[in-house]
Amino acid sequence: MNKNKEKLLAKRYSSEKRFQFLGKSAIFMALLFLAIFIFKIFSTGYTAFQKTWLIVPVNFDAETMYLDANPSKEDLEDADYFEISLQSMFNLDKNANEKQQNELKKMVSYFFEREIKQELINDPSLLGKTKDVYITASDDLDQVFKGNYPRDLPENQRRVTDYQLKIFDQLVEQGKVESKFNLSFFTYPDSREAELAGIASSFMGSIFSILVCLAIAFPVAVLAAIYLEEFAPKNRFTDFIEVNINNLAAVPSIVFGLLGLGILLAVFQLPRSTPLVGGITLSLMTLPTIIIACRASLKAVPPSIREAALAMGASRMQTTMHHTVPLSMPGTLSGTIIGLAQALGETAPLILIGMVAFVNTIPGSPMDPAASLPVQIYIWAESAERGFVEKVSACIMVLLGFLIVMNLFAQIIRHKFEKKWS
Amino acid sequence: MRKNGVNMIKISAKNVDVFYGKKQALFNINLDIEENQVTALIGPSGCGKSTFLRCLNRMNDVIDICKVQGEIVINDFNINDKGCDVVRLREKIGMVFQKPNPFPKTLYENISYGPTIHGMAQSKQEMDEIVETSLKKAALWEEVKDRLHEPGTGLSGGQQQRLCIARAISVQPEVILMDEPCSALDPIATAQIEELIDELKKEHTIIIVTHSMAQAARVSQRTGFFHLGELIEHGSTDKIFKNPDNIKTQDYITGRFG
Numbered sequence: 001m002n003k004n005k006e007k008l009l010a011k012r013y014s015s016e017k018r019f020q021f022l023g024k025s026a027i028f029m030a031l032l033f034l035a036i037f038i039f040k041i042f043s044t045g046y047t048a049f050q051k052t053w054l055i056v057p058v059n060f061d062a063e064t065m066y067l068d069a070n071p072s073k074e075d076l077e078d079a080d081y082f083e084i085s086l087q088s089m090f091n092l093d094k095n096a097n098e099k100q101q102n103e104l105k106k107m108v109s110y111f112f113e114r115e116i117k118q119e120l121i122n123d124p125s126l127l128g129k130t131k132d133v134y135i136t137a138s139d140d141l142d143q144v145f146k147g148n149y150p151r152d153l154p155e156n157q158r159r160v161t162d163y164q165l166k167i168f169d170q171l172v173e174q175g176k177v178e179s180k181f182n183l184s185f186f187t188y189p190d191s192r193e194a195e196l197a198g199i200a201s202s203f204m205g206s207i208f209s210i211l212v213c214l215a216i217a218f219p220v221a222v223l224a225a226i227y228l229e230e231f232a233p234k235n236r237f238t239d240f241i242e243v244n245i246n247n248l249a250a251v252p253s254i255v256f257g258l259l260g261l262g263i264l265l266a267v268f269q270l271p272r273s274t275p276l277v278g279g280i281t282l283s284l285m286t287l288p289t290i291i292i293a294c295r296a297s298l299k300a301v302p303p304s305i306r307e308a309a310l311a312m313g314a315s316r317m318q319t320t321m322h323h324t325v326p327l328s329m330p331g332t333l334s335g336t337i338i339g340l341a342q343a344l345g346e347t348a349p350l351i352l353i354g355m356v357a358f359v360n361t362i363p364g365s366p367m368d369p370a371a372s373l374p375v376q377i378y379i380w381a382e383s384a385e386r387g388f389v390e391k392v393s394a395c396i397m398v399l400l401g402f403l404i405v406m407n408l409f410a411q412i413i414r415h416k417f418e419k420k421w422s
Numbered sequence: 423m424r425k426n427g428v429n430m431i432k433i434s435a436k437n438v439d440v441f442y443g444k445k446q447a448l449f450n451i452n453l454d455i456e457e458n459q460v461t462a463l464i465g466p467s468g469c470g471k472s473t474f475l476r477c478l479n480r481m482n483d484v485i486d487i488c489k490v491q492g493e494i495v496i497n498d499f500n501i502n503d504k505g506c507d508v509v510r511l512r513e514k515i516g517m518v519f520q521k522p523n524p525f526p527k528t529l530y531e532n533i534s535y536g537p538t539i540h541g542m543a544q545s546k547q548e549m550d551e552i553v554e555t556s557l558k559k560a561a562l563w564e565e566v567k568d569r570l571h572e573p574g575t576g577l578s579g580g581q582q583q584r585l586c587i588a589r590a591i592s593v594q595p596e597v598i599l600m601d602e603p604c605s606a607l608d609p610i611a612t613a614q615i616e617e618l619i620d621e622l623k624k625e626h627t628i629i630i631v632t633h634s635m636a637q638a639a640r641v642s643q644r645t646g647f648f649h650l651g652e653l654i655e656h657g658s659t660d661k662i663f664k665n666p667d668n669i670k671t672q673d674y675i676t677g678r679f680g
């Protein structure tokens with residue numbers, strides 16, 4: 001009898017130990033995957049925040065630009081910079097033949113003319129002088145400088161020629177290649193050229209989409225939740241609605257994309273590829289999340305508070321608006337933020353409503369075409385150029401940062417403002 | 423207040439039946455409540471004391487399945503009439519609950535809420551006065567006058583209950599309903615509230631539900647005894663406790679069941 005008991009005890013201990021071990025290893029696995037993921041993203045992505053510049057002497061020769069000695073501002077704007085830009089690149093190797101000159105030109109981004117123009121417009125006194133100008137290197141050289149480019153491949157399998165590498169190495173030796181913080185990654189819209197591509201258009205697209213989503217989903221969801229929780233009679237019909245709200249929360253997001261495509265674009269003829277349509281589509285997804293969060297936090301307000309207000313002669317409306325709703329707001333808000341964070345990471349419905357189009361302008365309003373951060377990741381991940389690889393990771397980092405900030409905010413609201421009822 | 427040596431009737435319940443869904447909770451209650459007296463409602467748990475109390479300010483409206491039949495006449499007006507406005511009714515008939523339930527707001531806001539929604543103060547100064555008098559009447563002023571803008575939930579249980587009483591009297595109700603107001607309090611806090619009730623009856627009519635017979639005997643002038651949804655007996659507290667007519671009352675008073 002006693003022995004049996006001891007056996008059972010030993011069994012209980014060992015099963016508990018086994019369970020703890022399994023639990024711990026599960027957590028360890030999860031953390032390991034997370035660490036690998038983050039390491040991968042950061043190690044490939046951090047270089048995108050640096051950009052490689054070639055320092056090239058430019059001769060701002062008035063004659064070549066068809067300018068007189070004292071040009072007006074308009075003259076400077078209209079002048080022809082192509083020739084001097086080209087010349088400065090050719091001057092890197094005075095003995096270059098025509099083919100090599102063409103290769104020299106391709107060592108920098110096609111923006112080089114604009115960069116040189118900007119230099120003169122910022123300082124018109126440069127006219128007639130020669131100055132070292134920072135010019136964005138081509139994406140391939142950028143990758144070479146960052147050490148991401150396989151130089152030992154045979155030349156015909158590389159986009160960078162041996163000649164370009166030779167000149168580039170000379171420039172490096174002379175200290176004429178510099179790596180600086182890549183501000184344009186944040187301020188430029190998307191581009192076909194990796195060295196010029198930035199997240200400004202998709203970032204703004206995401207912001208506008210989220211704002212539209214918030215502006216639609218929040219009021220509708222909160223009103224629906226308040227009505228259902230505080231005013232609606234409890235009957236079969238409201239039960240049916242409740243079940244369907246929960247169902248709505250489980251609908252795959254791509255279905256909402258189809259809805260946006262079929263109704264917002266086809267029937268209402270709203271402008272395609274815009275954050276307006278994206279935001280409306282996302283709001284359908286966010287709606288049930290906010291309704292559920294709001295109802296849960298309304299439910300958490302103790303009935304004694306409602307009774308207290310009613311017994312003071314407050315109407316049902318006053319009780320709700322003065323007491324219940326304010327007390328439920330922290331929970332509702334943190335639920336809203338989490339819903340928005342989900343919407344922010346949503347890709348499929350946005351692709352369906354056309355926010356996957358190539359947009360090389362920064363949207364100024366929700367009515368302008370735009371991409372969004374997750375869609376931008378998708379677009380870049382599809383691109384062949386090596387320069388986009390690091391951009392994908394960098395864009396993921398920005399998106400993750402955004403999400404972390406939002407979730408942190410939700411946590412803070414929850415912990416700081418939510419009343420504890422004990 | 424006194425007419426021919428008899429107290430005026432403030433509330434008169436006539437043939438009141440209450441149903442929760444199909445289940446009947448109160449059977450044909452007839453009870454007159456006298457003005458400026460403390461009426462205690464006693465009886466074993468689940469006999470319908472709270473249900474009856476909640477009929478008097480129509481708090482049962484909040485419960486979907488609850489149906490109240492019969493007449494409850496207050497100031498010659500049947501509050502179960504369709505034309506009765508519950509907001510006005512509850513302004514006249516305050517309520518204090520079993521568990522202290524101050525709003526999670528400041529002390530000041532707790533008291534000023536009622537007067538605000540009923541438009542009782544024209545200025546900040548008037549409101550300050552209402553808050554001060556209410557707290558004084560609830561014997562809480564001295565303890566909290568320096569922290570009126572701190573949350574009401576930070577007070578002790580007894581203080582919270584007195585705050586709830588102050589909140590109830592802030593709108594100068596004619597009647598105050600109290601549903602076991604001391605059941606969550608310690609003996610000292612209970613004694614304070616009982617003292618307060620005695621004071622309040624000068625200006626208000628008080629109906630108190632209590633499970634403590636000693637308390638009913640201490641604070642009330644009139645007592646009604648409920649059992650299984652019926653009002654078995656009612657009359658002066660003295661009579662009910664010393665010389666009840668009904669054997670069930672007798673048994674309950676002497677602690678033979680309950």
Ligand SMILES: Nc1ncnc2c1ncn2[C@@H]1O[C@H](COP(=O)(O)OP(=O)(O)O)[C@@H](O)[C@H]1O
Nearest residue numbers: 442447465466467468469470471472473474485
């Ligand atoms: N909200 C409710 N829903 C259904 N039945 C209720 C409800 N409140 C009270 N009852 C029932 O009504 C009867 C009287 O309850 P109550 O008035 O609370 O009794 P007391 O206050 O005397 O203890 C009890 O049988 C109780 O189960």
Ligand SMILES: [Mg+2]
Nearest residue numbers: 471472473601
């Ligand atoms: Mg009760």
